[in-house]
Amino acid sequence: MTQDESEFHAVNPARLTGAEILWATLLGEGVTEVFGYPGGAILPAYDALRKFPIRHILVRHEQGAAHMADGYARASGKVGVAIATSGPGATNLVTGIATAMMDSIPMVCITGQVSGKVLGTDAFQEIDITGITLPVTKHNFLVSRAEEIAPAIRAAFQIAQSGRPGPVLVDITKDAQQASAIFDFAAAQPRAYTPHPMLHCTNQRLHEAAELIRSAQRPVLLAGHGILQARAGEQVRSLAERMQIPVGMTLLGLGTFPASHPLNMGMMGMHGESWVNHAIQEADLLIACGMRFDDRVIGTPATYAPKAKKIHIEIDPAEINKNIPVDIALVGDLRDVLEQLLPLLPGRDGSAWLRSIEESKGTAAVRDIRNLPDSGHLYAAHVMHDLWRITEGRAIVATDVGQHQMWEAQYYHHDHPRTLITSGGLGTMGFALPAGIGAKVARPDQEVWVIAGDGGFQMTAAELATIKQEKLKINIAIINNGYLGMVRQWQEFFYERNYESTPLVSPDFVKLADAHGIAGAAVRTRAELEQTVQRAREHDGAFLINFLVEQEDSVYPMIPAGSALHEMIRRPDQNPLIETPQDQ
Amino acid sequence: MLHTFVAYVEDKPGVLTRVASLFRRLNINIISLTVGRSERTGYSRMTIVADASDQAGHRIRASLYKLEDVAEVDDISGVSAVTRELALIKVAANVENRSGVFELAEVFRARIVDLAPESLMIEITGVESKIEGLIQVLNEKENRVLEVCRSGKMTMRRGHHTSRVLRAMGVASEPPAANDAYKGDESQAIHLE
Ligand SMILES: Cc1ncc(C[n+]2csc(CCOP(=O)(O)OP(=O)(O)O)c2C)c(N)n1
Ligand SMILES: [Mg+2]
Numbered sequence: 219m220t221q222d223e224s225e226f227h228a229v230n231p232a233r234l235t236g237a238e239i240l241w242a243t244l245l246g247e248g249v250t251e252v253f254g255y256p257g258g259a260i261l262p263a264y265d266a267l268r269k270f271p272i273r274h275i276l277v278r279h280e281q282g283a284a285h286m287a288d289g290y291a292r293a294s295g296k297v298g299v300a301i302a303t304s305g306p307g308a309t310n311l312v313t314g315i316a317t318a319m320m321d322s323i324p325m326v327c328i329t330g331q332v333s334g335k336v337l338g339t340d341a342f343q344e345i346d347i348t349g350i351t352l353p354v355t356k357h358n359f360l361v362s363r364a365e366e367i368a369p370a371i372r373a374a375f376q377i378a379q380s381g382r383p384g385p386v387l388v389d390i391t392k393d394a395q396q397a398s399a400i401f402d403f404a405a406a407q408p409r410a411y412t413p414h415p416m417l418h419c420t421n422q423r424l425h426e427a428a429e430l431i432r433s434a435q436r437p438v439l440l441a442g443h444g445i446l447q448a449r450a451g452e453q454v455r456s457l458a459e460r461m462q463i464p465v466g467m468t469l470l471g472l473g474t475f476p477a478s479h480p481l482n483m484g485m486m487g488m489h490g491e492s493w494v495n496h497a498i499q500e501a502d503l504l505i506a507c508g509m510r511f512d513d514r515v516i517g518t519p520a521t522y523a524p525k526a527k528k529i530h531i532e533i534d535p536a537e538i539n540k541n542i543p544v545d546i547a548l549v550g551d552l553r554d555v556l557e558q559l560l561p562l563l564p565g566r567d568g569s570a571w572l573r574s575i576e577e578s579k580g581t582a583a584v585r586d587i588r589n590l591p592d593s594g595h596l597y598a599a600h601v602m603h604d605l606w607r608i609t610e611g612r613a614i615v616a617t618d619v620g621q622h623q624m625w626e627a628q629y630y631h632h633d634h635p636r637t638l639i640t641s642g643g644l645g646t647m648g649f650a651l652p653a654g655i656g657a658k659v660a661r662p663d664q665e666v667w668v669i670a671g672d673g674g675f676q677m678t679a680a681e682l683a684t685i686k687q688e689k690l691k692i693n694i695a696i697i698n699n700g701y702l703g704m705v706r707q708w709q710e711f712f713y714e715r716n717y718e719s720t721p722l723v724s725p726d727f728v729k730l731a732d733a734h735g736i737a738g739a740a741v742r743t744r745a746e747l748e749q750t751v752q753r754a755r756e757h758d759g760a761f762l763i764n765f766l767v768e769q770e771d772s773v774y775p776m777i778p779a780g781s782a783l784h785e786m787i788r789r790p791d792q793n794p795l796i797e798t799p800q801d802q
Numbered sequence: 803m804l805h806t807f808v809a810y811v812e813d814k815p816g817v818l819t820r821v822a823s824l825f826r827r828l829n830i831n832i833i834s835l836t837v838g839r840s841e842r843t844g845y846s847r848m849t850i851v852a853d854a855s856d857q858a859g860h861r862i863r864a865s866l867y868k869l870e871d872v873a874e875v876d877d878i879s880g881v882s883a884v885t886r887e888l889a890l891i892k893v894a895a896n897v898e899n900r901s902g903v904f905e906l907a908e909v910f911r912a913r914i915v916d917l918a919p920e921s922l923m924i925e926i927t928g929v930e931s932k933i934e935g936l937i938q939v940l941n942e943k944e945n946r947v948l949e950v951c952r953s954g955k956m957t958m959r960r961g962h963h964t965s966r967v968l969r970a971m972g973v974a975s976e977p978p979a980a981n982d983a984y985k986g987d988e989s990q991a992i993h994l995e
Contacts, residue, residue, distance in 0.1 A: 348816070352823055357870040360816075377870060415874075416864050536864035539857065 231402035236364035236395040237266035240328070243371040245270055246403045249299055251659050253277055253286040257303025259343060260330030262395035275659060275688055278680035280307050282652040284314020285678070287325050289656025291318075292639045293614055293664075297378050298325045298656060304332055305343030308389070309350065313646060315385045316354040320643025321470060322447060324383035326374045327355075333393040334362040348389050356384030362391045364399035368406035380411045382534045383447060416535035419550040419558070427529050427546045428562035431461055434503035436571045438526075439463045440486065440515075443470035443642070444508015444533065444552050446635050451475065453556035454507055460560070462568025464575055466494040468509050469627055470642040477611070477631035483575065487515040488777050489624040493578045495775075495783040501526040508532065508552045511541040512643070513779075521782035531555050592744050598622055598697045598767045600744050602629035605667065605695065608751050613637065613665040613693075616654035618674035619645045620704040622697035624773040626669055648677030651694070655681060658690050665693070665755065672698040672724045682734040685760045693754045694738075694762040696727050700769045707772045711787065731762035738762035803879070804833060805859045806957055809848045809866055810840060810874040817871045821848065824865055830854045834887075834954030845873060849957045882960045889933045890915075891924045892949040893940055903945055910936045921948060930955065 234242060240263050244252070251273045256264045267274060277283040280302040287298030298318075302311050308329040318325045331337070332344040348358045357377050359370040367390060374386040431437060445454050451474050458465050458481045465475050466486040475482055484491040486498060495517075498504065504526045509515070516522045519542055528544040530537075531552055538547040548555045602625045605613070611631055616639040617623045623640055632638050639657055641649040654668035675696050685692055706720040731738035737757055741750050741764070754761035775786035811817045818837065825832050833851040840847035854862065859877050866875045895903050896919065907914055907924055910932065916923035926933055933952065940947050 349819075352820065353827055356868075382868075414864070414867055416867060534864070534868070536861050536868060538860070538864070540861060 231400050231405070233398055234401040235262070235266060235398045236367050236390070237262040238269065239364060239367045239399065239401045240371065240390065240395065241266055241270040241272060242401055243368045243403065243406065244299065245272060247372065247375045248296070251275060251290065252299040252301055253283040253290070253656065253659075254301030254328075255280050255283055255303070255307060257305075257307045257330065257343070259304035259332055259392045260301060260307070260328075260390075260395075261303075262392060263301070263328075263330065263390075273659075274301075275655070275684065277652070277684055279678065280310030281314050281648065282655075282678055282681045282684065284311045284325070284327065285317065285646075285649050285652035286656035286659070287327070288314060288318045288321075288323050288649075289616055289639050289653030290660040291323050291325055291656075292321075292653070293636055293657035294660035295636065296324075296660070297375055298323070298660075299328065300325065301328045303330045303343070304347070304392075305345045307343075308345055308347035311387075312350060312354065313644075313648075314652075315351055315387065317641050317644045317646040317649060318385040319354045319356070321641065322383050322443065323385065324378040325385040326371070326378055327351075327385060327387040328371075329387065329389045330395070331360070331362075331389045331391045334391045335393065337362070337391065347387065351387050354385070355387050358387040358389065360389045360391075362394050364394050364397040367394060367399075368401060368403065369408065372403075372406045373408040376408045376411055381414055414533075414535055417533070417550045418535070419548045419555050423546055423548060424555075424558055424562060427548060428559060430503055430527055430529060430546065431463075431505065431559075431563060432566065434527075436497075436501045436525075436574075437461065437463045437503040437505060437568070438497050438501040439465045440468065440498075440504055440506040440509050441465050441471040441475045442468045442507060442509025443474070445471060445474035446508075448508060448533065448552035450508070450553035450556055451635055453553055453560065455479075456560055457505075457556060457563070461563055461566045462572065463505065464497060464568075464572060466490070466498060468512070468515055468642075469640065471509060472627060472638045473632035473635045476633040478633050481572075485627050486783075487512075488517075488779070489628065489773050489775065490515075491628075492775050492786055492788070493575055495777070495786065496578050497575050498523050498526075499782070499784045504528045506530045506532070506544070507556075510534075510537045513541065516542060517777050517783040517785070518780050523783075594743065596742060596744055596747070596765065596767050597771055598625045598699070598765070599629050599771075601695065601697060601741075601747065601765050601767065602626050602669075604744075604747050605669075605751060606630040608748060608755075609665060609667070611637075613667045614639065614654075614657050614661060615667045615669055616640070616650045616657055617668075618650035618670035619647045620671040620674060620702070621699070621707060621771075621773050622669055622671050622703070624704075625697075628773075647671075647674035650674060651678050651681045652684075654692055654694075655684060655688075655690060658692050659688070666691075668692060668694045670694070670696055671703060672696055672700065672727075673702045673722055675727070676724065679730065682731065682736055682760075682762075686735050690760060691758075692760045694731075694760065696762065696764050697767055698724065698727065698764055699767050699771070700724075703771075704773070706770070707776075710770070710772065711776070712778070727762060727764040731760075736760045736762055738764065740764040740766060742766045803854070803856050805852050805854055805862065805877065805879045806883075806885075806955065807848075807850045807852070807863060807866065808876045808878055808957060808959075809850065809872055810842065810845045811848060811869075812871040812873065813839070813844055813846045814871070817846070820869050820871060821850070821866065824869065825850075825852060825862075828854075828858075828862065828865070830858065830862070834952075836954040836956050849955050851955050876959070878957055878959055883957050884960060885929055885955050885957045886927055887930055887933055887955050888925070888927050888953040889937075890949075890951040891926065891937065891940065891947060892916075892921055893924065894920060894946040894948055895922050896920055899943075899945060902943060903940070906936065906939060906943075912936060
């Protein structure tokens with residue numbers, strides 16, 4: 219129990235206003251920071267805030283509040299909290315809520331609502347936010363009585379964190395905030411959490427799975443976000459090491475299994491490493507751990523891993539056989555399942571398979587940008603690689619969406635969980651800056667880098683002011699290629715280079731930072747890179763670097779949407795960046 | 803194929819929307835949906851009939867369970883169950899041609915529940931095909947069908963093997979392996995019909 223919690227338990231139960239109950243309940247749930255933006259319908263809550271030891275971070279747009287709460291949750295594993303007023307405040311949260319929903323992030327959003335007596339009358343700033351967010355929340359509540367606030371908030375926290383996590387919204391009418399009720403934290407406890415009734419992991423299934431694993435010649439372990447959610451990193455590592463199984467990572471899985479581990483092959487999927495995708499296509503067994511066979515990972519279902527038996531270990535029964543039919547489903551908490559599975563697996567010699575994967579890399583090492591001479595051009599891949607090297611892979615990196623996101627995933631090697639914060643499922647541009655703020659608030663001692671494209675950065679750039687107001691030490695890297703790069707790449711590959719609406723005129727980002735009282739510098743060559751990055755790290759306060767990178771570079775390899783995993787577009791010969799002798 | 807689910811859901815505002823919204827999101831058409839109070843206080847019972855691919859049953863059931871307000875879901879497609887639907891049918895009929903309708907009602911074990919100079923109302927309960935049979939025959943006669951109101955299907959497993967009983971007995975419901983459709987437990991219950 220925290221200090222705050224014990225203090226407030228001393229005054230509990232007591233008669234409080236709904237607004238006070240809201241904060242007292244949040245406090246009881248262990249909340250120390252919230253991200254929000256006030257307005258009429260949530261004003262009673264804001265008025266009561268000063269009585270509670272909770273830090274409120276004033277955002278510049280409610281979407282920012284939701285992404286911050288999301289980044290906070292991803293960086294810490296705790297529930298992130300976002301607050302907004304009714305109507306436009308609430309609707310501005312929606313993109314952030316949907317982002318959290320797609321990536322199963324535990325988050326609680328609190329919105330003010332018009333008073334109960336005018337509900338349903340199209341009152342000023344009334345919007346049916348529980349209706350709007352129904353498909354993008356794990357659950358939501360409309361609360362119209364002060365008595366219901368504590369139970370709803372407590373239930374929201376339980377739902378957000380349990381099973382497969384997700385965002386929960388609690389919409390509280392203004393009169394419920396103003397009315398008073400007896401506050402009793404303990405009595406507001408939700409009924410005991412019941413796991414999904416279709417969890418299923420019998421002894422027989424476990425033995426069948428173990429037999430498949432023991433007899434596999436070419437197994438591959440697919441490591442997903444669920445490893446983080448289930449805190450199963452150790453168990454996955456034991457499984458891989460004991461049975462000598464190479465591991466492929468999903469985007470959200472990065473960091474759950476150390477990048478530097480010899481069994482870690484790297485990322486799979488659309489922009490995954492060629493040898494990982496080849497290994498999956500050649501495998502005779504896939505062990506999917508906490509991943510959902512997203513379409514960006516499988517290419518096309520018809521041709522996915524045709525030779526492999528599939529074991530799917532997953533907590534959400536609705537994911538079983540959704541995209542890829544599997545042979546054995548172990549439906550339950552990943553850590554529990556692996557704990558039961560591991561004793562059945564004595565060990566195995568996997569050297570032949572590992573060697574053949576190593577061979578399939580060919581001369582990949584030659585492709586490594588470290589080994590290429592400086593051509594005077596600055597490539598985004600250089601930036602990622604150098605950032606990784608300079609920060610020793612220890613920073614928390616929040617990325618936006620686009621080419622730079624994929625380059626980050628390819629070149630910044632994450633050894634630790636919760637160090638990559640990125641919007642995977644929804645692919646929300648504008649995510650990086652606010653999510654990075656949330657991460658910094660959650661883990662103030664950590665070095666935080668926001669890496670955003672010139673396009674996405676401008677979607678939520680207003681949050682620079684939040685950084686300034688909150689005095690946050692955040693480093694920002696803008697990968698400025700003058701284009702909506704990922705879309706331009708698709709136009710290049712699939713639309714005959716018709717660069718319609720993708721060239722982008724941007725403000726001078728360094729001046730923009732300066733206008734916010736934030737220091738910054740531009741980097742045009744690789745030679746300037748290291749010293750500028752060091753300057754940013756050492757600077758007392760936030761620092762923005764505008765990396766002016768090669769404009770028409772593309773992310774390779776790439777599996778065109780709907781193609782098989784092995785049908786990759788490779789980097790063309792004339793490009794000096796990652797050319798190999800094999801390509802010639 | 804047609805899938806039939808029985809769901810126990812909390813009896814409070816918005817629950818129907820959540821259930822309906824789930825089917826909408828999965829792009830699955832609901833053929834019929836009936837809701838009413840159940841033997842459990844605070845819970846309504848729904849019978850949902852939906853048209854979806856053969857494999858969809860597992861995902862629908864699993865997804866329904868993910869709704870906070872859903873307490874129990876039973877997939878009773880293809881298991882031994884009693885299914886009933888109620889229909890009210892208003893037919894144009896006067897003194898001259900009424901008696902033919904009376905006869906028909908008799909054959910279909912339906913009841914005449916309202917009689918007016920130019921029309922009458924039939925109440926019929928039964929399986930879908932029986933109700934559709936009656937409507938078809940009525941349309942073949944000169945008696946025009948003026949209105950049809952159908953309740954949608956209500957379904958109950960035969961015997962004691964509701965999923966709740968199964969669960970209490972410790973037999974967990976099982977997600978199917980690929981190509982292995984969920985098989986309900988066909989008990990040796992005596993079929994009275
Ligand atoms: C909110 C939103 N709108 C549109 C898209 C589609 N989209 C995906 S990547 C991308 C380009 C991103 O450009 P930029 O931020 O400059 O990053 P780059 O790809 O150049 O690294 C766009 C428009 C999106 N993912 N999110
Ligand atoms: Mg760009």
